[in-house]
Amino acid sequence: MKLLLLAIIVAATAAGEVLAAMGMRRHGEIRDFRPGALRRAASVLTRNRFVIGYVAAMAVSFFAFMRLLTISNLSYAVPVTAVTYALETVMAKYVLKEHVNWLRWAGAALVICGVALVSL
Amino acid sequence: MSSETARLRAKTWTCATVVVLSNVLGNFFLKRGMPADLPTPLAYIAALFQPWAALGVVLLITWMLSRMTLLSWADLSYVLPVTSIGYVLVALEGKLFLHEEISLKRWAGIVLIMAGVALVGSATAVQTARRGEEPAR
Numbered sequence: 001m002k003l004l005l006l007a008i009i010v011a012a013t014a015a016g017e018v019l020a021a022m023g024m025r026r027h028g029e030i031r032d033f034r035p036g037a038l039r040r041a042a043s044v045l046t047r048n049r050f051v052i053g054y055v056a057a058m059a060v061s062f063f064a065f066m067r068l069l070t071i072s073n074l075s076y077a078v079p080v081t082a083v084t085y086a087l088e089t090v091m092a093k094y095v096l097k098e099h100v101n102w103l104r105w106a107g108a109a110l111v112i113c114g115v116a117l118v119s120l
Numbered sequence: 121m122s123s124e125t126a127r128l129r130a131k132t133w134t135c136a137t138v139v140v141l142s143n144v145l146g147n148f149f150l151k152r153g154m155p156a157d158l159p160t161p162l163a164y165i166a167a168l169f170q171p172w173a174a175l176g177v178v179l180l181i182t183w184m185l186s187r188m189t190l191l192s193w194a195d196l197s198y199v200l201p202v203t204s205i206g207y208v209l210v211a212l213e214g215k216l217f218l219h220e221e222i223s224l225k226r227w228a229g230i231v232l233i234m235a236g237v238a239l240v241g242s243a244t245a246v247q248t249a250r251r252g253e254e255p256a257r
Contacts (some may be wrong), residue, residue, distance in 0.1 A: 020188055021196040029193040051188070058184060063164060069154055073220050085200055092197035099248035100197045103239055107201040110236030117229030118211065 002072060006083070008064040014087040016057030021096055023050030086112050128193060128246045135190045136199070140206040142183040148213050150176030194246045201240040207233050 027048060030041055045051045068077045089108040093100040153173030158164050167173055190199055208230045214220035222230075 017191075017196060017200075021191045024188055024192040027192055030189050045188070054188070055184075062180070066150070066154065066164060066167070067158065069151055070156065070158055073214065073218075085204070088200055089197050092195065092200075096196055098195045098197045101244065103244050104197050104201070107236040107240030107244075108197070110232050110239065111201050111204050114229040114232030114234075114236060115207070117232060118207065118226045 002068065005064050005068045009061050009068065010084050010087065012057045012061035012064065013084045014091060016054045016061060017084070017088055018091045018095055019050045019057065020054040021092070023048045023054060025096075026050065083112075083115065085115070125245070132190065132194050132198075132202075132246045135186055136202050138186040139183060139190055139199075139203050140209065142179045142186060143203070143206050144209045144213060146176045146179030146183055147210060148176070148217070149173065149179060151218070152176070195248055198240060198244060198246055201236050204233055205237045 023045070027041070027045060030038075032038075032041075065077070085108055089100060089104070092098045149172045153167070153170040153176060155163070155167055155170075158167060168177055187199070187203070211222055211226060211230055215222045
C-alpha cells in the first residue's frame with residue numbers, strides 16, 4: 001500500500017511540477033507583488049491550461065499524501081516523496097530544455113542519495 | 121555578478137524561504153490534525169475541516185502559490201534542490217514536536233541533502249532557459 005501511494009505521489013507530482021514550470025514560463029516573471037497585481041496575475045493564471053493541469057495533478061498527489069500520512073511517520077512520508085527529484089531533473093532537461101550542468105546533476109544526485117538514506 | 125543576476129538571486133532566496141516554511145509548517149499542521157484512520161472518501165473531506173488540518177491546508181495553498189511564483193523566473197532544476205532544505209526541517213520538526221526517531225542513517229541523509237542544496241544554490245544560475253531572454257549568468 002505504501003509503495004502504491006508513493007508511485008501515485010511521484011507520478012502526479014513530477015507531471016504537475018513540469019506543467020507548472022511550463023505554465024509559469026509562458027506567463028512570464030512575476031515582478032509586481034502588490035495585491036492588485038497579484039489578483040490580476042491569479043486571474044490570468046486560472047485560464048492557463050498548464051496551471052489547471054498542475055492544480056489537478058497536485059490534488060491527486062495531495063490526497064495520496066494524506067493517505068500516506070495516516071499509515072506512516074511524517075519523517076518517512078515527506079522524505080521518500082523526494083524520489084520525484086530524479087524524474088523531474090530529467091524532465092527539466094528534456095521537456096523544459098533547461099541547461100542542467102554537472103553541478104546541478106551532482107546536487108540532484110546528493111539530494112537523491114540523501115533521500116534514500118533518510119528513507120531506508 | 122551583474123545587478124540583474126543579483127536581483128534575481130535575492131528575489132529567488134526570499135521566495136524560496138516562503139516556499140520552504142509554508143511547506144514544512146503546512147505538512148506539520150496537516151499531520152497534527154489528521155485522524156488515525158480515513159475509512160471513506162468523505163472522511164478525507166471532513167478531515168480538512170479540523171482546525172489544525174485546515175491551517176495546514178491554508179499553508180500548503182500558500183506553498184503551491186509561492187512555488188508557482190518562483191517558477192515564473194527560476195529553473196525547475198534549480199528550484200528542486202534549493203527547496204529540498206525543507207526535508208531537513210521536516211526531520212527536525214518530527215523529532216522535536218512529534219517525538220519521532222531520527223537514526224544515524226537519517227542524519228547522514230540530511231547532511232547529503234544539505235550538501236546538494238548548497239552546491240546548486242550557490243554555484244549555479246537561477247535561470248538558464250527563457251524564451252526570448254538571455255541566460256542570467
